[in-house]
Amino acid sequence: MMLKKVYDFSALETALTDISGELEETFDALLPVPDGGDAKVVEAMRYALFAGGKRLRPFLVRATADLFGVSRTSSLRAGAALECIHTYSLVHDDLPAMDDDDLRRGKPTVHKAFDEATAILAGDALLTFAFEILADESTHADPRVRAALVSLIARASGHHGMVGGQMLDLDAEDKTLGEQEIIRLQQMKTGALIVSSVEAGAVLGKASPHARHALVAYARAVGLAFQIADDLLDHTASEAEMGKATGKDADAGKETLLSLWGEDRAREQARILTEQALGYLEEFGDKAELLRDVAQFAIHRRR
Amino acid sequence: MMLKKVYDFSALETALTDISGELEETFDALLPVPDGGDAKVVEAMRYALFAGGKRLRPFLVRATADLFGVSRTSSLRAGAALECIHTYSLVHDDLPAMDDDDLRRGKPTVHKAFDEATAILAGDALLTFAFEILADESTHADPRVRAALVSLIARASGHHGMVGGQMLDLDAEDKTLGEQEIIRLQQMKTGALIVSSVEAGAVLGKASPHARHALVAYARAVGLAFQIADDLLDHTASEAEMGKATGKDADAGKETLLSLWGEDRAREQARILTEQALGYLEEFGDKAELLRDVAQFAIHRRR
Numbered sequence: 001m002m003l004k005k006v007y008d009f010s011a012l013e014t015a016l017t018d019i020s021g022e023l024e025e026t027f028d029a030l031l032p033v034p035d036g037g038d039a040k041v042v043e044a045m046r047y048a049l050f051a052g053g054k055r056l057r058p059f060l061v062r063a064t065a066d067l068f069g070v071s072r073t074s075s076l077r078a079g080a081a082l083e084c085i086h087t088y089s090l091v092h093d094d095l096p097a098m099d100d101d102d103l104r105r106g107k108p109t110v111h112k113a114f115d116e117a118t119a120i121l122a123g124d125a126l127l128t129f130a131f132e133i134l135a136d137e138s139t140h141a142d143p144r145v146r147a148a149l150v151s152l153i154a155r156a157s158g159h160h161g162m163v164g165g166q167m168l169d170l171d172a173e174d175k176t177l178g179e180q181e182i183i184r185l186q187q188m189k190t191g192a193l194i195v196s197s198v199e200a201g202a203v204l205g206k207a208s209p210h211a212r213h214a215l216v217a218y219a220r221a222v223g224l225a226f227q228i229a230d231d232l233l234d235h236t237a238s239e240a241e242m243g244k245a246t247g248k249d250a251d252a253g254k255e256t257l258l259s260l261w262g263e264d265r266a267r268e269q270a271r272i273l274t275e276q277a278l279g280y281l282e283e284f285g286d287k288a289e290l291l292r293d294v295a296q297f298a299i300h301r302r303r
Numbered sequence: 304m305m306l307k308k309v310y311d312f313s314a315l316e317t318a319l320t321d322i323s324g325e326l327e328e329t330f331d332a333l334l335p336v337p338d339g340g341d342a343k344v345v346e347a348m349r350y351a352l353f354a355g356g357k358r359l360r361p362f363l364v365r366a367t368a369d370l371f372g373v374s375r376t377s378s379l380r381a382g383a384a385l386e387c388i389h390t391y392s393l394v395h396d397d398l399p400a401m402d403d404d405d406l407r408r409g410k411p412t413v414h415k416a417f418d419e420a421t422a423i424l425a426g427d428a429l430l431t432f433a434f435e436i437l438a439d440e441s442t443h444a445d446p447r448v449r450a451a452l453v454s455l456i457a458r459a460s461g462h463h464g465m466v467g468g469q470m471l472d473l474d475a476e477d478k479t480l481g482e483q484e485i486i487r488l489q490q491m492k493t494g495a496l497i498v499s500s501v502e503a504g505a506v507l508g509k510a511s512p513h514a515r516h517a518l519v520a521y522a523r524a525v526g527l528a529f530q531i532a533d534d535l536l537d538h539t540a541s542e543a544e545m546g547k548a549t550g551k552d553a554d555a556g557k558e559t560l561l562s563l564w565g566e567d568r569a570r571e572q573a574r575i576l577t578e579q580a581l582g583y584l585e586e587f588g589d590k591a592e593l594l595r596d597v598a599q600f601a602i603h604r605r606r
Contacts, residue, residue, distance in 0.1 A: 036484075037474035038467035038491070045462065092427060097419035116400035117473055120423070121466050124395060124430065128461030131434045135453035147446040150438035150453050158431030159348065163424050164341035170420055171340035181339075188341070 007300050012293040019062055019079065020055045026080050030133070044114045044122035045129070048087045051105050056226075056294075057082040060197040061204075063290040064215060068205025077139040078149060078200045081130040085157050086193060088126035091119055093166065127157075140204060148203050156196035165189025169254075177255045183224070186257075191223035214280045218291065221277035225298040228270040231258040233302075270299045310603050315596040322365055322382065323358045329383050333436070347417045347425035348432070351390045354408050359529075359597075360385040363500040364507075366593040367518060371508025380442040381452060381503045384433040388460050389496060391429035394422055396469065430460075443507060451506050459499035468492025472557075480558045486527070489560075494526035517583045521594065524580035528601040531573040534561040536605075573602045 027049045033042050058079025065075035094101040094109040095116065102112050111119035133139060134149045155161060165188030172185065198219035202212040235258060258266045277295040281288040330352045336345050361382025368378035397404040397412040398419065405415050414422035436442060437452045458464060468491030475488065501522035505515040538561060561569045580598040584591040 034467075036487070037471045037478070038462065040474060041462050041466060041470035088427075092423055095423065097423060118470070120395055120398065120400060121470055121473075123427070124391075125462040125466040127427065127430055128457050128466065131453055132457035132461060135450045135457060143450040144446040147438045147449040147453070150434055150450070154431050154435035154438060158435060159341065159344050159428040163344060163428040163431065164337075167344035167421070167424055168340045170424075171343060175340070184339070 007293075007296050009293060009297055009300075012290060012297055015063070015290055016055060016059055019059050019076075020052075022076055023055055023058055023080055023083060024050060026076060030080070031129075040114065040118055041121050041125055044110050044118045045126050047113060048091050048110050048122060048126065049083070051107055053086075053105060055079075055083060057086055057193060057197040059294070060194065060219070060291075061201045063294070064198045064201025065204045066290075067201070067284055067287050068207060070201070070204045073138065074140050074204050075201060077133055077136070078204060079197070081133040081139075081149075082153065082193065082197050082200065084126045084130040084133070085153065085162075088123040088130075089157075089162060089166070089193075091123040091126065095119060098166075098170070145203060145206070149200055152199055152203060153196050156192040161188055161192035161196075162190075165192065172254060179257070179260055182255055182257055182260065186224060186227045187220070190227055191220060194223040194226070195219040211283070214283060218277045218280035218295070221273045221280070222295050222298055225270045225273040225277065225295070228257055228266050228273070229299050229301065231256045232263065232266060232270075235263070267299075274299050310596075310599050312596060312600055312603075315593060315600055318366070318593055319358060319362055322362050322379075323355075325379055326358055326361055326383055326386060327353060329379060333383070334432075343417065343421055344424050344428055347413050347421045348429050350416055351394050351413050351425060351429065352386070354390075354410055356389075356408060358382075358386065360389055360496060360500040362597070363497065363522070363594075364504045366597070367501045367504025368507045369593075370504070370587055370590050371510060373504070373507045376441065377443050377507050378504060380436055380439070381507060382500070384436040384442075384452075385456065385496065385500050385503065387429045387433040387436070388456065388465075391426040391433075392460075392465060392469070392496075394426040394429065398422060401469075401473070448506060448509070452503055455502055455506060456499050459495040464491055464495035464499075465493075468495065475557060482560070482563055485558055485560055485563065489527060489530045490523070493530055494523060497526040497529070498522040514586070517586060521580045521583035521598070524576045524583070525598050525601055528573045528576040528580065528598070531560055531569050531576070532602050532604065534559045535566065535569060535573075538566070570602075577602050 027046065031042055031046055031049075033039050033046070058076070061079040061082060062072070062075040065078075090104060091110045093099050094104055095111055101109055103109065107113070109119070110122055114122070130153070131150055134153060135146050137146075139149070140146050157163065159167075165185055168185045169189055172181075177185065195216055198215050199212065202215050207215065257269070261269065274295050278292055281291055281295075284291075330349065334345055334349055334352070336342050336349070361379070364382040364385060365375070365378040368381075393407060394413045396402050397407055398414055404412055406412065410416070412422070413425055417425070433456070434453055437456060438449050440449075442452070443449050460466065462470075468488055471488045472492055475484075480488065498519055501518050502515065505518050510518065560572070564572065577598050581595055584594055584598075587594075
């Protein structure tokens with residue numbers, strides 16, 4: 001018989017709070033509102049960026065980069081770029097022609113708070129701004145690192161990665177997908193950006209190919225565990241807890257790993273993925289404690 | 304009394320045809336259609352990219368880079384990236400929430416040929432793909448050049464540049480703008496990407512600061528001349544000649560330099576801008592002949 005462990009996430013929570021605060025300061029400094037009629041698009045970018053969220057991607061960049069003693073300015077800026085990309089994808093995903101959501105984290109979505117045209121433009125500007133940040137000298141002194149970050153993150157977020165996954169997801173609404181197809185969809189739609197957050201930390205740290213591969217494998221497992229946990233939360237949580245509409249996938253008749261596997265097997269698979277993720281971190285010793293915490297958090301969190 | 308000169312644009316036309324052909328080969332090679340449900344977004348990207356157009360931005364990169372003996376693969380790839388950005392901006396601009404256009408270059412716009420969600424995603428993917436191309440080693444061996452291109456082009460196309468200009472333009476629909484405001488709008492909305500095309504050629508060629516400044520000044524003048532000529536064509540051309548709806552700005556009650564200045568003064572200003580542009584090219588001698596041609600073409604073209 002197994003005893004249920006109680007995890008102490010206080011170090012992780014402190015790290016997430018710290019990076020959230022630093023990110024808000026960074027966005028505030030990098031995105032002053034201009035005087036003219038173009039102010040609206042910057043206000044909409046800021047509205048979307050300051051809406052909160054776990055800041056998981058910036059956290060993953062920072063926690064990985066810390067393994068290699070990277071300057072905290074570098075990891076913060078690369079994390080800010082990834083958060084811009086994540087945020088733009090939410091702004092466009094919420095549009096009437098896409099998921100048509102009115103609420104995001106308990107607040108009106110950008111096209112509701114502003115208008116559709118402004119939401120489209122704010123998303124475009126956030127995506128562009130991400131690459132501006134990555135290519136800037138303040139992110140890393142070595143242009144080789146900056147170019148590698150742009151390459152990595154563009155591949156993860158475009159048609160090979162996140163956008164391709166969103167297309168698969170829209171296309172899936174009138175199809176029955178098998179296990180491998182759902183996994184591929186999730187790896188592209190949400191997994192690719194999570195993996196590239198960890199990989200960005202490795203690139204900043206000029207990690208050896210061996211260390212980089214281990215970290216990528218860790219991130220793939222954690223990304224999928226998070227997705228399964230999200231499906232489970234979406235299935236059980238109330239709308240008030242999540243701050244957004246829940247049960248939407250089931251309502252839309254969308255196949256998920258949860259609908260395919262059922263709750264028990266989904267929980268078991270998420271647990272196995274977490275174990276695998278932890279295995280890939282062994283070589284990094286105590287330094288990787290926060291990365292271990294976030295793998296546990298993926299399956300033990302409540303929202 | 305002045306004699307009306309007849310310009311010979313055959314060398315320019317050959318250069319534009321050549322770069323169009325090379326671009327289509329490049330896009331064909333870089334964007335194979337995948338097997339799965341994500342095929343649709345790549346098909347929509349290809350549909351938009353292969354719809355034709357003058358290919359002015361890739362031409363400007365190539366003609367400028369040629370001044371410095373840059374490899375033609377480098378200038379072609381940087382030009383392809385700029386064309387991806389120009390194309391994404393048209394796809395998003397045509398959306399129902401923006402300009403709501405059904406036709407572009409005589410063909411159904413992307414959201415008409417596919418659907419709105421696919422058009423949003425295809426635009427996002429084209430923008431992302433542009434930075435993937437720029438950061439790739441095949442574009443330039445020197446990572447410093449690649450990072451500089453990403454920086455330059457991100458600044459020109461995001462909220463400081465093109466997207467900011469689109470926001471100004473939407474915002475202008477219920478306002479009366481003065482001359483300086485209209486010029487600022489045009490410099491952001493269309494000028495910034497034209498300037499960055501020329502500047503990209505200079506960056507690829509590691510031009511001296513002096514040469515780079517002269518080329519930027521040339522591009523600013525040409526960009527504004529093109530815009531005034533566009534307004535004049537929009538005012539006089541028939542829909543069949545332009546392959547898109549014309550007279551839209553006037554219908555929407557939008558202020559343009561033409562509506563502010565009247566036809567004669569608009570023509571005169573475009574001519575003066577072209578003269579200024581030619582002045583900035585003097586130091587480059589005969590090598591800059593194609594850049595001279597395109598400045599003349601701006602004001603002498605029929606469509």
